[in-house]
Every structure is written in C-alpha cells, then in structure tokens.
Amino acid sequence: MRGWTEERIRDLVSRLETFREGCRVTTLAEVERESRSPFQLLVSCIISLRTKDEVTNAASRRLFQLAQTPQALAKLKPVEIAKAIYPAGFYRTKAAQLQQLASLLCAEHNGAVPANERDLLRLPGVGRKTANLVLGLGFGVPAICVDTHVHRISNRLGLVSSTSPKETEQQLARWLPRDLWIPINDLLVTFGQNRCHPTSPRCSGCPVTDLCPRVGVTRHR
DNA sequence: AAAACGGGGGC
DNA sequence: GCCCCAGTTTT
DSSP: OTTOOHHHHHHHHHHHHHHHHTOSOOSHHHHHHTTOOHHHHHHHHHHTTTSOHHHHHHHHHHHHHHOSSHHHHHHSOHHHHHHHHGGGSOHHHHHHHHHHHHHHHHHHSTTSOOSSHHHHHHSTTOOHHHHHHIIIIIHOOOOOOOOHHHHHHHHHTTSOOOSSHHHHHHHHHHHSOGGGTTHHHHHHHHHHHHTSOSSOOOOTTOTTGGGOTTTTOOOOO
C-alpha cells in the first residue's frame, strides 16, 4: 500500500507492542498465555459475538471447566452450556450453536477441528474471521484475521482502502509481511479497544499519530 | 433510557 | 450488498 514501506510497518508494529504492554485488557495475548486449543479458540469466537472480551474470556473459562473437547461439549445439556456462558448474552442461541458445532465435529471430523480453511468455513457459525483466527492461533498457519477493529484501523492508518472485512483481508495479504499476519490482529484489536475507538479515536496522545494519515478524523466507515 | 459489545447467514 | 439476529453490561 502506498506510503507503507517495510520499515514503516515494522515501526508501527513495534510501537503497538509497546502500547499493548501498558494495557490492562488485552485479548489474544491472554488466550495465548492459556494455551487454548483450536477447539477452545473456536468456542471463544462463538461466545464473543456481540460481547466484550473480558466477559467472553470469563464465560469461556467457565465453560471449559465443564468441557474442553467437542466430545465433552456434545454431551452437555444446552441449559448447562447456557448457564456457564450466561453473562455473555444471547446465551440460549450460543448454547445451541455450540452444541450443534460440537456434535458436528464428532460426527464428521472425528471430534477434531479441521486445520484447513475450506472445512472450517463449512462449519455452522464459522466465517472468515473465526476461521482465520483458529488457523492462525490454533494451528500456526499464516492467516489474517479481520474483525471490526482490524478493518477500521487498517483503513484509518491507510494500510488498506477497503469497504469490507473481506476486502481488507485481501489487501493486507497483498503486501503485509507474512510474519505479521497472525500478530497484527491482536495488536490492532488491543489498540482499537484501548485507544482508537470507532467514534472517538482519542488522537491526542496517541502513540502512532505521526504514522496516521487521518489524525483527528472522527467519522469512518 | 440509551449505548456498547460484532460476526454469520439468508436472500 | 442489505437486512436480520439476540441479551447482558455499562453509562
């Protein structure tokens, strides 16, 4: 992307890493510390729907006390799942979805999470964001996980110029150094949650204003 | 009372 | 591409 040399993106990443160290709430860093399995990542993704990350993490941990594998989860009653994840909201829908997913994995994938994008995307409730997160963090396969934070901030910073998450993913894949594909998600998500908010970016005091072409612009797609 | 929390699916 | 979906927590 125009203006983004390798040196510049490395500088950005380095500063976002420093920024993250000062954040109370981080996302994937926390997940990584807990060494979650691909299945657990998948479950967390589904719980995270319309739910704050702190709440998602707490709900996930409670559910994992009951079941850590598709086999175990498939045996739980939906009401037990719902109870475990309750504060995350939409608990009945999510419970049904989680159980359906666990059962399907047992029935059609020998109780394992598939390690390729095509099969992941066929699972109910799994789209590009979830599939790429599981591929990246769960299996170590270079994949760019684009959620709303990554989409918004990639556009603000001019890393891409796109109107959809899918387009953002494609544009990033075109030039972003491959070793950054996995870590870029957590860096931008943490930055997005703690500073570069959707409607109020708080540019004053931002650690990367000098790299940002849209300082002070508060309206974004 | 209102806002924030976001991705997948169906068409 | 556009619309729909579903509840809790925070302000």
